[in-house]
Amino acid sequence: MEEEVVAGNAIGTEFGAIAMFMQADPVVKGVMISLALASVWTWAIIVDKSLTFSRLRGKAKRFEEQFYSGRPLDDLYRRLKDRLDHPMARVFVAGMDEFAKNAPSSGFAPSAVQRAERRMMAEATREIERASSQLPVLATVGSVAPFVGLFGTVWGIMNSFQGIAQTGDANLAVVAPGIAEALFATAIGLVAAIPAVVAYNRYTAALNSYVSRVEGFTGEFTAILSRQADGGR
Numbered sequence: 001m002e003e004e005v006v007a008g009n010a011i012g013t014e015f016g017a018i019a020m021f022m023q024a025d026p027v028v029k030g031v032m033i034s035l036a037l038a039s040v041w042t043w044a045i046i047v048d049k050s051l052t053f054s055r056l057r058g059k060a061k062r063f064e065e066q067f068y069s070g071r072p073l074d075d076l077y078r079r080l081k082d083r084l085d086h087p088m089a090r091v092f093v094a095g096m097d098e099f100a101k102n103a104p105s106s107g108f109a110p111s112a113v114q115r116a117e118r119r120m121m122a123e124a125t126r127e128i129e130r131a132s133s134q135l136p137v138l139a140t141v142g143s144v145a146p147f148v149g150l151f152g153t154v155w156g157i158m159n160s161f162q163g164i165a166q167t168g169d170a171n172l173a174v175v176a177p178g179i180a181e182a183l184f185a186t187a188i189g190l191v192a193a194i195p196a197v198v199a200y201n202r203y204t205a206a207l208n209s210y211v212s213r214v215e216g217f218t219g220e221f222t223a224i225l226s227r228q229a230d231g232g233r
Contacts, residue, residue, distance in 0.1 A: 023181060024184075024185075027152070028182065031155070031185050032152065032188055038141050039141075039192035042138060042195055043195065045134045047197070049135075053210070063089055067125045067217075067221075087130075087131070088217055091127065091217070092120075094123040095116045095221055095225065098112075098118075098119035099225050116222070116225055117218070119143045119224045127214070128207070138196045144194035146189045149186040149187070150186055151185075152185030153185050156179070156185065157178070160178035160182070177231075196217055
């Protein structure tokens, strides 16, 4: 009975995560380390994007409440021009700047609205690119990590078969540790890939929703500027 307990403890230690990593082939170790780092990077991006999109939604809601409150846009412009802490405010201020720059003292030039619209669209594009940064990393990890883990698995199994060929012993107790180490690489790959895929889909949807929000605001603000230009001529 005592021998069985000792054997069970030995097997448990041998097949522990740390033990499998320490006993793995150098190539498989490299695969495990790279996948672990990819997983850490993925979770860092997930936390950052979760905070980013939550902050963007909150500030966009507050900005829209101020914009549609009926107060003069000049007042909102004066309050925001020195406090540009979110994309919609920067798009608004860029449009107001360009519109005022192209408005002669005697009235509004016909091209003022078009130039303001182009300036807002350029600013919106920059803001959207900033908000979408790091999302390609999630897509890359989600698509590549399983194959990197599979490469480690194939390499580890090849080593196990080479060990069988050298020793001539195909006993399961001999090949099981090597196969377990190889499969452990695949498991790490999936641990890295699954959150990356889920997060990429989630934040891509959040980004598309925010893009629609910014584009909708840009179109409506352009219409307001156009009405002001018509009234100024």
